Amino acid sequence: MNKREFLKRSGLGVTGLVLAPSIIMCKSQTEHQRLRTAHIGVGNMGNEDLKSIASHPLVDVVALCDVDANYLKAAKTQYPDARTFTDYRIMLKELEDEIDAVIVSTPDHTHAPAAMLAMEFGKNVYCQKPLTHYVSEARAMNSMAEKNQLVTQMGIQVHSFYDYKLATLLIQSGIIGKVHTVHAWSPKNWGYNGDLPEGSDPIPETLDWNLWLGTSKERPYKEGFYHPGNWRKLIDYGCGTLGDMGVHIFDTPYNALALDVPLTIKNECRPPNTLGYPENNVVTYAFPQTKYTAETLTWIWYDGPGAPRDHQDLKLPGINSSDMDTSEDDQSLEDKMSLDAKIAEEGQLPEQGAMFVGEKGRLLLPHFMQLPKKIVDGAYVDISSEIAAISEAHNLGEPVRDYASEGPKHYHEFVDACLGRGTCSAPFSYASKLTETILLGVIAGRFPDQTLHWDSSSAKFEEDEANIYLKGTYRAF
Numbered sequence: 001m002n003k004r005e006f007l008k009r010s011g012l013g014v015t016g017l018v019l020a021p022s023i024i025m026c027k028s029q030t031e032h033q034r035l036r037t038a039h040i041g042v043g044n045m046g047n048e049d050l051k052s053i054a055s056h057p058l059v060d061v062v063a064l065c066d067v068d069a070n071y072l073k074a075a076k077t078q079y080p081d082a083r084t085f086t087d088y089r090i091m092l093k094e095l096e097d098e099i100d101a102v103i104v105s106t107p108d109h110t111h112a113p114a115a116m117l118a119m120e121f122g123k124n125v126y127c128q129k130p131l132t133h134y135v136s137e138a139r140a141m142n143s144m145a146e147k148n149q150l151v152t153q154m155g156i157q158v159h160s161f162y163d164y165k166l167a168t169l170l171i172q173s174g175i176i177g178k179v180h181t182v183h184a185w186s187p188k189n190w191g192y193n194g195d196l197p198e199g200s201d202p203i204p205e206t207l208d209w210n211l212w213l214g215t216s217k218e219r220p221y222k223e224g225f226y227h228p229g230n231w232r233k234l235i236d237y238g239c240g241t242l243g244d245m246g247v248h249i250f251d252t253p254y255n256a257l258a259l260d261v262p263l264t265i266k267n268e269c270r271p272p273n274t275l276g277y278p279e280n281n282v283v284t285y286a287f288p289q290t291k292y293t294a295e296t297l298t299w300i301w302y303d304g305p306g307a308p309r310d311h312q313d314l315k316l317p318g319i320n321s322s323d324m325d326t327s328e329d330d331q332s333l334e335d336k337m338s339l340d341a342k343i344a345e346e347g348q349l350p351e352q353g354a355m356f357v358g359e360k361g362r363l364l365l366p367h368f369m370q371l372p373k374k375i376v377d378g379a380y381v382d383i384s385s386e387i388a389a390i391s392e393a394h395n396l397g398e399p400v401r402d403y404a405s406e407g408p409k410h411y412h413e414f415v416d417a418c419l420g421r422g423t424c425s426a427p428f429s430y431a432s433k434l435t436e437t438i439l440l441g442v443i444a445g446r447f448p449d450q451t452l453h454w455d456s457s458s459a460k461f462e463e464d465e466a467n468i469y470l471k472g473t474y475r476a477f
Contacts, residue, residue, distance in 0.1 A: 035058055038064075040104050040118075049128065087208075101126065103126045116144060125150065126152070129244075130244075134471050139459060151427075152431075157407055163368065167372045171363065214477055217473070233276050242303060259287050259290060263454060264451050268282040277442070279304045281441070284301075313357050316348070317378055450463075
């Protein structure tokens with residue numbers, strides 16, 4: 001497939017992403033007994049996606065694609081019957097009639113080009129988070145999925161975990177009343193305040209650098225700077241900490257409160273540069289009211305070293321050691337050490353998480369695999385009866401504290417939906433709005449301390465200077 005054909009078929013123009021006429025409509029997956037999958041990106045997280053999809057007993061891995069020959073070789077050893085490709089465009093064209101679903105696990109800037117082309121071929125798509133690199137892409141991918149009636153899922157695995165489904169149901173049951181504020185945080189640092197490295201290095205024989213760059217601008221290869229690990233920090237390829245951990249941690253409050261896209265966005269961060277994202281961001285969103293929120297919902301996101309900032313809403317109850325029996329006669333050394341550790345731990349926020357603040361208290365949701373906790377008047381409140389009732393009513397089962405068994409659930413949900421045996425809980429209709437919200441906060445980092453006003457109906461900011469960041473320029477490659 002040549003460059004012109006690719007750009008035309010995938011709907012990628014030179015100034016942005018637009019919908020091209022659909023070529024192939026979705027074929028009913030209920031006709032098949034098994035799901036035939038093709039995987040774009042099979043290293044690191046892509047390998048985890050591959051293993052989790054393939055762990056479903058009704059999946060046949062037909063094709064593997066990666067620009068890095070080392071990743072491709074490792075994946076081939078696991079699935080020796082799969083055909084291998086370096087260019088996903090060639091794979092989709094050659095295997096058009098041999099695959100049913102495509103899993104996209106590439107760096108963020110390649111999500112939309114690969115997924116859009118797969119959907120043009122009528123393939124169901126599982127795409128890693130964040131769904132896209134640009135706001136315009138998120139809307140286009142949702143439109144394409146709806147137009148072609150495709151099964152889709154964004155890779156936010158914790159969406160299907162027990163604790164997050166439980167927290168959603170607790171909030172919607174009114175356990176803390178109408179919510180007026182959400183705080184969410186991660187100290188992870190996918191920012192970069194440095195300069196572009198000078199010069200270039202020889203491109204490894206095992207890496208197709210042109211295909212790694214894809215539709216992004218051409219840059220010289222620099223060993224260890226872009227591939228495999230640092231691309232999340234860089235504006236041309238990733239979406240910073242907000243686009244990485246933010247998607248996971250935003251997901252449950254966003255879903256529980258039935259939010260749409262925000263009205264305003266403000267990012268407190270360092271002045272922008274043209275290369276990397278800020279290392280610390282404090283992003284404040286204002287959302288319109290839903291049936292689970294106050295008239296306006298305020299959402300504050302904190303990331304980077306030291307996150308979150310101190311805030312009254314984030315103060316936790318502590319254990320007063322004077323109220324506990326710590327006498328040597330009654331406790332072994334092991335018991336005393338355990339108690340000391342508990343006293344030290346209480347009053348400390350989890351490293352990552354979210355806090356709902358409502359009219360009847362607060363609900364803390366650690367990230368991840370910990371039960372939510374209710375706080376009223378500075379004290380924890382026992383909600384075990386509410387948890388038991390909701391778990392039984394919604395058939396949640398018992399809490400699971402094993403990622404190996406919880407992780408595949410989200411993937412298997414996608415496979416089952418493709419086979420006509422259920423639906424997806426994070427389809428592009430949901431994921432595109434969540435991603436749009438995330439990316440608006442990323443764009444606000446270009447305008448530190450300035451409140452941006454978002455018009456969802458026109459998909460534009462009132463501040464015209466911000467609109468140039470809603471889409472990108474695509475390189476033919």
